[in-house]
Amino acid sequence: MQAVTPHAPSYxxxxxxxxxxxxxxxxxxQADVCIVGAGYTGLSSGIALAEAGYKVVVLxxxxxxxxxxxxxxxxxxxxxxxxxxxIESNFGMEVARPLGQMMFEGAKIIRERVAKYNIDCDLKDxxxxxxMTAKKVHQLQExxxxxxxxxxxxxxxxxxxxxxxxxxxxxxxxxxxxxxxxGHFHPLNLTLGEAAALEQNGGTxxxxxxxxxxxxxxxxxxxxxxGKVEAKFVIVACNAYIGELEPKLASMSMPxxxxxxxxxxxxxxxxxxxxxxxxxxxxxxLLDYFRLSGDKRLIYGGGVIYGARDPAHVxxxxxxxMLKTFPQLKGVKVDYGWTGNFLLTLSRLPEVGKLSDNxxxxxxxxxxxxxxxxxxxxxLGEAIRGDAERFDSFAKLPHYPFPGGRxxxxxxxxxGAWWYQMRDSLGV
Ligand SMILES: Cc1cc2nc3c(=O)[nH]c(=O)nc-3n(C[C@H](O)[C@H](O)[C@H](O)COP(=O)(O)OP(=O)(O)OC[C@H]3O[C@@H](n4cnc5c(N)ncnc54)[C@H](O)[C@@H]3O)c2cc1C
Numbered sequence: 001m002q003a004v005t006p007h008a009p010s011y012x013x014x015x016x017x018x019x020x021x022x023x024x025x026x027x028x029x030q031a032d033v034c035i036v037g038a039g040y041t042g043l044s045s046g047i048a049l050a051e052a053g054y055k056v057v058v059l060x061x062x063x064x065x066x067x068x069x070x071x072x073x074x075x076x077x078x079x080x081x082x083x084x085x086x087i088e089s090n091f092g093m094e095v096a097r098p099l100g101q102m103m104f105e106g107a108k109i110i111r112e113r114v115a116k117y118n119i120d121c122d123l124k125d126x127x128x129x130x131x132m133t134a135k136k137v138h139q140l141q142e143x144x145x146x147x148x149x150x151x152x153x154x155x156x157x158x159x160x161x162x163x164x165x166x167x168x169x170x171x172x173x174x175x176x177x178x179x180x181x182x183g184h185f186h187p188l189n190l191t192l193g194e195a196a197a198l199e200q201n202g203g204t205x206x207x208x209x210x211x212x213x214x215x216x217x218x219x220x221x222x223x224x225x226x227g228k229v230e231a232k233f234v235i236v237a238c239n240a241y242i243g244e245l246e247p248k249l250a251s252m253s254m255p256x257x258x259x260x261x262x263x264x265x266x267x268x269x270x271x272x273x274x275x276x277x278x279x280x281x282x283x284x285x286l287l288d289y290f291r292l293s294g295d296k297r298l299i300y301g302g303g304v305i306y307g308a309r310d311p312a313h314v315x316x317x318x319x320x321x322m323l324k325t326f327p328q329l330k331g332v333k334v335d336y337g338w339t340g341n342f343l344l345t346l347s348r349l350p351e352v353g354k355l356s357d358n359x360x361x362x363x364x365x366x367x368x369x370x371x372x373x374x375x376x377x378x379x380l381g382e383a384i385r386g387d388a389e390r391f392d393s394f395a396k397l398p399h400y401p402f403p404g405g406r407x408x409x410x411x412x413x414x415x416g417a418w419w420y421q422m423r424d425s426l427g428v
Contacts, residue, residue: 004208005062010071010338011262011297012188017120019064019192025206025227031057033384034222034231036211036245039069040370041362042237043194044377047113050201052385057229058203059222061210065191067241071340072370073260073289073301075279076110076127076183078152079103081348081366085146091397098393100150106371107181109378110190117200119193122294126278127182130173136283137175143283144177154180167276170325184279184291187370211245216356233384236361239369240341246361252351252399253364255341259314260301261322262293264333270296273326288321298322298329304367310339342367346402352376352394360384362394 004021007013033049035042038060050056060066080087084103088096114123131137137159144155158164159175167176195205206224214234215221222229236246240255266273270292274280279291288302300322311317314337323330345351345364350372352362360383362376376394383391 005066007063007066007188008071008338008340009336010188010260011293011299011336012071012186014336015186015293015295016188017192019195022064022205022207024208025059025224025229027227029057029204029227029229031055031229031231033057033233033235034059034220034229035235035237036214036222037061037067037237037239037241038064038191038195038205038207039067039237039239040191040194040373041239041377042235043069043191043198044109044374045235045237045380046198046203046377047194047201048378048381049384050198050203052381054384056198056203057231058198058205059209059211059224059229060205060207061241063207064195064205065188067239068340068342068369069191069373070188071260071338072187072342073279073281073291074184074187074299074370075281075289075291076107076185076370077281077368078107078147078179078182078371079368080350080372081368083143083146084150087349095393095396098390102375102390102393103150104152104181105378106373106375107183109374110185110371113194113197113374114185114190117193117197119190119197121186121189121193123183123185124277125180125183126276127179127184128168128276128278128280129177129179130168130280130282131175131177132172132282132284133174139283140175140177152181167274167278168280169273169275172325173282178278182279186294214246214355214359216359218358220356220358232358234359235380236355236359237363239363239365240343242363246355248355249351249361249363252345252401254306254344254402256307256344256367257305257309257311257339257341258301258367259303259305259311259317259337259339260299261315261318261334262336263298263300263329264335265296266292266298266332267296269328270298273298273328288325290322290325297335298326300325305339306344313337314339342369346400347398349397350376350394351399352391352397353399354395
């Protein structure tokens with residue numbers, strides 16, 4: 001067995017459920033479906049297909065959950081990174097309707113799967129969107145009305161300061177939108193549970209098996225350094241970590257880094273900070289997100305580095321943000337700090353489609369991928385089984401290259417983001 005690329009130095013890696021080391025691919029194997037990448041997209045589509053009786057092989061360059069899926073904020077956020085009203089005004093109701101009908105499905109898939117396979121991942125109900133100014137509270141009200149229009153009625157807006165502090169004990173917020181169907185969980189343990197579910201259904205996962213090339217054909221051939229998979233279908237599910245594998249996919253998106261810390265366990269203080277135990281994200285353009293872990297640490301994330309460099313000192317970026325929200329944590333010990341990459345698209349909508357008749361892809365959830373990756377896993381399964389109607393609802397969305405190409409997309413996007421950041425700091 002070869003050495004496996006280690007996980008990012010996160011709290012999640014340190015507290016992951018025991019899991020077997022999986023072999024790397026050696027020699028030639030056959031499959032109905034070969035999936036490249038063992039994050040939520042790959043595992044979720046693999047489970048959908050293996051449950052339907054397909055022979056599924058997953059090839060993962062590092063370990064299960066090594067990418068964003070094993071190191072994210074762990075927050076269940078509905079919908080897409082572009083609001084459904086914007087989708088409607090840009091592309092019309094015909095395009096928006098099926099997307100709107102699916103925008104709460106991903107969270108249901110996660111909950112069904114955790115229950116069905118008894119996945120131990122600290123899943124808790126309840127999420128909060130937090131606003132810092134009256135203008136931002138108004139945006140929460142609009143958000144509530146929009147989601148209610150699309151059938152999601154479980155929302156309540158809280159603007160009374162003393163009530164706010166019973167939910168999130170910070171002076172920063174003027175309003176909270178509570179979504180009881182939001183929630184949070186240990187992201188790496190979800191991937192490990194999903195990998196076990198896939199194997200339970202007859203799927204095979206090879207770790208330390210980076211794909212170097214995919215040959216097109218009626219039978220596609222997926223190559224690694226020491227083996228290959230001959231498959232009727234392929235799903236490319238590499239997201240921000242795709243590197244040079246499929247240049248077309250890399251050229252229409254941009255990897256971005258975001259940083260997270262986990263404090264030492266806070267004991268009773270944790271319940272004072274977030275008495276509701278809900279997860280929280282603010283509604284700024286460059287947002288902060290935080291929640292309590294199963295063992296009562298504060299997990300706090302925020303910021304974006306366009307182009308996805310790994311910063312040397314995650315703590316120095318995130319601790320000042322955390323102290324703005326919770327000054328009562330001054331001096332608290334931080335046990336872990338890590339970075340992870342998500343994939344930004346120009347439209348902020350996911351990029352879904354086919355590279356050839358039998359090679360599918362999905363990428364670019366632009367930071368809100370926990371629920372979408374679970375939804376698209378189901379839709380990839382439907383498409384490969386012969387019913388592509390719901391998959392095509394996403395595949396028909398246009399994909400735009402970033403202005404400036406791969407060389408200048410970072411400074412161009414950073415300039416655009418600076419404008420929105422300035423608006424946030426002015427509270428507009
Ligand atoms: C720090 C952070 C916080 C986030 N917080 C949230 C949140 O709270 N809520 C939310 O909704 N979203 C969040 N996101 C976004 C969300 O995590 C992602 O959208 C989602 O996990 C993407 O899943 P994926 O399976 O598509 O990609 P990934 O999980 O990145 O998986 C891709 C996999 O492909 C593998 N791979 C790449 N190239 C190859 C190759 N050539 N051969 C084989 N394997 C390969 C990689 O090793 C990796 O394991 C966050 C992202 C980050 C980085």
